[in-house]
Amino acid sequence: MSQAGGEGAAYAVEAHGVAKRFGRITALHHVDLDVPRGGVTALFGHNGAGKTTFLRIAAGLMRPTSGSLRVAGLDARKEQAAIRGHLGVVSHELFLYGDLTALENLRFYGRLYRVADLEARCAEVLTRVDLIHRANSRARHFSRGMAQRLAIARAFLHRPDILLLDEPYTGLDQRAVATLNELIEGFREAHHTVLLTTHDHHLGFTMATDIAILRRGEVIHHTPAAALSRTEFDALYEASLQ
Amino acid sequence: MVFLHQLFTIFMKDLRLEWRTREAMSAMLLFALLVLVIFNFAFNPDRELVLLIGPGILWVAFTFAGVLGLNRAFAAEQENGCLAGVLLTPMDRGAIYLGKWLANLLFTLVAEAILLPFFVLFFNLELTHEIPLLLLVCLLGTIGFTAVGTLLAAISANTRLREVMLPVLLFPIIVPVIVGAVESTGLILNQQTEGLAGFIRMLALYDVIFLVTSTLLFDFVLEE
Numbered sequence: 367m368s369q370a371g372g373e374g375a376a377y378a379v380e381a382h383g384v385a386k387r388f389g390r391i392t393a394l395h396h397v398d399l400d401v402p403r404g405g406v407t408a409l410f411g412h413n414g415a416g417k418t419t420f421l422r423i424a425a426g427l428m429r430p431t432s433g434s435l436r437v438a439g440l441d442a443r444k445e446q447a448a449i450r451g452h453l454g455v456v457s458h459e460l461f462l463y464g465d466l467t468a469l470e471n472l473r474f475y476g477r478l479y480r481v482a483d484l485e486a487r488c489a490e491v492l493t494r495v496d497l498i499h500r501a502n503s504r505a506r507h508f509s510r511g512m513a514q515r516l517a518i519a520r521a522f523l524h525r526p527d528i529l530l531l532d533e534p535y536t537g538l539d540q541r542a543v544a545t546l547n548e549l550i551e552g553f554r555e556a557h558h559t560v561l562l563t564t565h566d567h568h569l570g571f572t573m574a575t576d577i578a579i580l581r582r583g584e585v586i587h588h589t590p591a592a593a594l595s596r597t598e599f600d601a602l603y604e605a606s607l608q
Numbered sequence: 609m610v611f612l613h614q615l616f617t618i619f620m621k622d623l624r625l626e627w628r629t630r631e632a633m634s635a636m637l638l639f640a641l642l643v644l645v646i647f648n649f650a651f652n653p654d655r656e657l658v659l660l661i662g663p664g665i666l667w668v669a670f671t672f673a674g675v676l677g678l679n680r681a682f683a684a685e686q687e688n689g690c691l692a693g694v695l696l697t698p699m700d701r702g703a704i705y706l707g708k709w710l711a712n713l714l715f716t717l718v719a720e721a722i723l724l725p726f727f728v729l730f731f732n733l734e735l736t737h738e739i740p741l742l743l744l745v746c747l748l749g750t751i752g753f754t755a756v757g758t759l760l761a762a763i764s765a766n767t768r769l770r771e772v773m774l775p776v777l778l779f780p781i782i783v784p785v786i787v788g789a790v791e792s793t794g795l796i797l798n799q800q801t802e803g804l805a806g807f808i809r810m811l812a813l814y815d816v817i818f819l820v821t822s823t824l825l826f827d828f829v830l831e832e
Contacts, residue, residue, distance in 0.1 A: 426695070427692055427696070429831060447700070448698065450696055450698040451698040453696065455696050459688060459692060459693075460689065461688060461690055461692060462688050462690070463687075463688070463690055464688065465625050465629055466624065466628075470624070474617065475697065477613070477617045478614060478617060478694065478697035478698075478699050479698065480698075
C-alpha cells in the first residue's frame with residue numbers, strides 16, 4: 367500500500383475554515399484544527415457539536431461545504447484516494463458483511479487496499495484480535511464484542527498511519543476495549559497519529575496528547591493535554607456544555 | 609489494471625454473497641414466474657394474441673424482477689455501513705459502480721435464462737432460428753436497465769422508501785429501453801426483420817450512453 371505524500375507533513379490533519387452545511391442546518395461553522403503527527407488528539411464536545419461530521423470529512427466520506435483540508439500532507443479535494451490509503455477508521459458502524467466469514471471480510475478489504483502479503487497479514491491481524499480460531503465463521507454469527515474486534519482488525523489491516531476513531535468505546539466489551547487500547551498504544555509507539563471523538567472525557571483526557579473541544583461546529587479550545595490539569599480540563603469541558 | 613482488479617473484487621464479493629443467501633435470485637425468479645402465470649391465466653391468449661402481447665408480458669416480468677434484484681444489491685451494502693467501509697478504501701468509485709453493475713447484470717441474465725423457457729412453455733411458442741436474436745435483445749435490454757438501475761439503486765438505498773423509490777425513479781428513464789426491447793422482441797417472435805436493426809442499434813446506443821454517464825456520476829451519487 368502506498369504511503370507516499372504523508373511522511374514529511376508536520377500535521378496529520380490540517381483543517382482551515384472547514385464548514386459543512388446540510389441544507390439549512392450548519393453542522394460545522396468554521397473549524398480550524400491542526401492535528402499533530404505522532405500523537406493522540408481527542409476531540410470532545412456535546413451531542414451535535416460536529417465531532418462525527420468533522421471525522422467523516424477527514425475520512426473522505428463527506429466533502430466540506432467550504433474551507434481547506436489536508437490529511438497526511440495531501441489535499442483532500444484533489445488527492446482523496448491517496449489519503450484513504452493512510453487512514454484506518456473505527457466507528458460504531460462495523461463495515462462488515464454478515465454473510466462473509468471473518469477471513470473473507472479481511473481478504474475483501476485487503477484487496478481493495480492492495481495489501482501486500484495479504485494471506486499472512488490477515489492471519490496476523492486475526493491472531494492479534496484473538497479471532498484466528500473463528501476465521502472461517504460468518505461475521506453474522508459473531509457476538510457484538512467479536513464483531514467489534516473484527517472491525518478493529520479491518521481498520522488496521524492495511525497498516526494505516528492515521529487512525530480515526532469515532533466514539534470507539536461505545537458498546538465495546540472488555541476484551542474489545544483491551545484490543546483497541548493495544549492498537550492505540552502500538553500507534554503511539556510507532557509515532558503514528560490517532561484522532562478520536564469521545565463523550566467519555568475522563569478516558570479521553572487520560573489517553574490524549576492533544577485536546578480539542580468542539581462547540582456548535584467550532585473549535586473553542588485546542589491545547590496539548592500536558593498544559594492542562596485534570597481540574598482545568600473538567601472546567602473547560604463543563605463550560606463547553608453550557 | 610488496478611481498476612479492473614478492484615472491479616473484479618467487488619463483483620466476486622457480490623457473487624459470493626448471493627451464492628450464500630440466494631436472496632436476490634429466488635425473489636426475482638419467484639416474482640417473474642408469478643407475473644408470467646398471472647398474465648397467462650388473465651388473457652388465456654391464442655397464438656395471435658401471444659405474438660401481440662407476449663413481448664410486453666416478457667419485459668414486464670424481466671424488468672419487475674430486475675428491480676427486485678437491484679433493490680437487494682445495495683441493501684447488503686447498507687447493513688453495518690458496508691458501503692461506507694468500501695468508500696473508505698482508496699479504490700476508484702467507478703470500479704464500485706461497474707463491479708456492482710456486472711453482478712446485477714449477471715443475476716438478471718441468469719434469471720432471464722431460467723424464465724425464457726417458462727415463457728415459451730406457458731404461451732405455447734415455437735422458437736428455433738429466432739433464439740440467437742432474442743438472446744441478443746435480452747442482453748442489450750438488460751444491460752440498459754441494469755446500467756441505470758444500479759445508479760438509481762445507490763440513490764434510493766439511502767431513502768426510507770427505497771423499495772418504492774427505485775421503480776419510481778427507474779421506470780420513466782428506461783422507457784426507451786423497454787420500448788426498444790418490446791418492439792424488437794415482437795419483431796423477432798413475428799419473424800420480421802424489417803426495422804429490427806434500428807431498434808437493436810438504439811438499444812446498443814442507449815446502453816453505451818447510460819453505462820458511461822452512470823460510471824461518471826456514481827461518485828456524486830455517493831456524496832451525502
